[in-house]
Amino acid sequence: MVDCEVCTRTFVDCHAARQHMDAIGHWGCDTCTAEYWSKAASIQHMNAKCHWAPRFECEACNADFATQQEARRHMDQLNHWRTHWCSDCKKGFQNENNLRMHLNSNIHRGSNISCPFCRRAFATATGVTHHLETASCPNARNLNREAILAEIRRRDPNHLITTKLLTYPISSDSIEATEHCWNGDFYECYLCHREFRSLGALNQHVNSPVHKQRVYHCPSRGCSKEFVALAGLFNHLESESCGAVKFDVVQRNVGGFLSGNRLIAFG
Template structure:
């Protein structure tokens, strides 16, 4: 098909010849021209209908016959339909695997910062765990219990914090050699067995046997509860309940950790 100049309507056998003509005379292509076949129309809706019907969009998928209006739409298609990461030139076995890859340090770097020691993490989950576990060297004494008090003060409407009528600091458990049952060190609460006493101590020091302090904001449809803020963040980042997107969790968590504003997602 001939390529047409949209100013003088002269026709050319190739796009290169037309481009040379337009550059020389400061002419332009027809306003509503197809990206692929040079047909032009009287309205934007007409050319869109044509390109949809003929699959003539500029950005074409290498794995199927689909084409798209923009690189962003093409990239989303490659990820969702073909589990393909274009920057890394890698295919993945399922959508969940490529989603984890795209949310990893390789693509996201370490943009989540601890508000106290400024150590950086890839996700809100990592930063929340760092703070709740008492690992921050610049905030001695800051732990899961204090974090809950801070979050509850910022969350008067209980969007993510549980409304607990009775709550006290977390119960502290201690592992001793008496936990040995003849085969392994056994947790007296859940009866999980560990080969090392240190492993049992780590288990008892974790929030696994503590009271649920948080809940998914999608209260009715999801209703999952969590013992730690990190657990809630990990749930939201997974997008498993469809409440919000990974990017929104990072933005909301940054606001929670670095300001006095109320909770919002």
């Protein structure tokens, strides 16, 4: 969508917007309230008064925009991102991180990481870890977030990825909300006061990782991020946002983290 420079109307493309502005004299100055009947007149004014605002150019075509938001919207709609470009898919991305995530997805890497118990295939270490932490593996129903954490903590005496806690009650007991949580309109979480339409939805919320302790941390000394679940830590590392380890290193080590007996390390 392209906005008129003077009024609030929007148009499907630049051509339609220019037709409108030519027809009723809605060519505006970038920085003041002056209005002109033609684009040439508005350009002459802005040149004379140095009234040009910063311009944001499309990475693929000759279009330019007054705001970065408009430029991004244009490039999203027309796939005009070029700086971060996947040549195989002929698709552009807004930033390097988005491109990296795309290249590391199953589109390019396939699903070559298997659950050590049921052999279900996943594209990333995050996927297989979430599968086990949520007790979704049919061959390892006893494994969940708490059981995996207990084993990881046992094999991580130097706290490479686990957080030092004064106390940590390992418990897989679920919390059950009751009808007493009804506040007259919704079922309310007494911890964060979020409201839910059904008791089942509230119970799902209170037993999710939302209110759990952050028991994992990034192994990089320069990164202070902490995580509730091992899958969250792996997702952070796979993004390579802090440079702690490379994506491939995480994939190579996930099997040892989840089913090995060695001390925790990224080898």
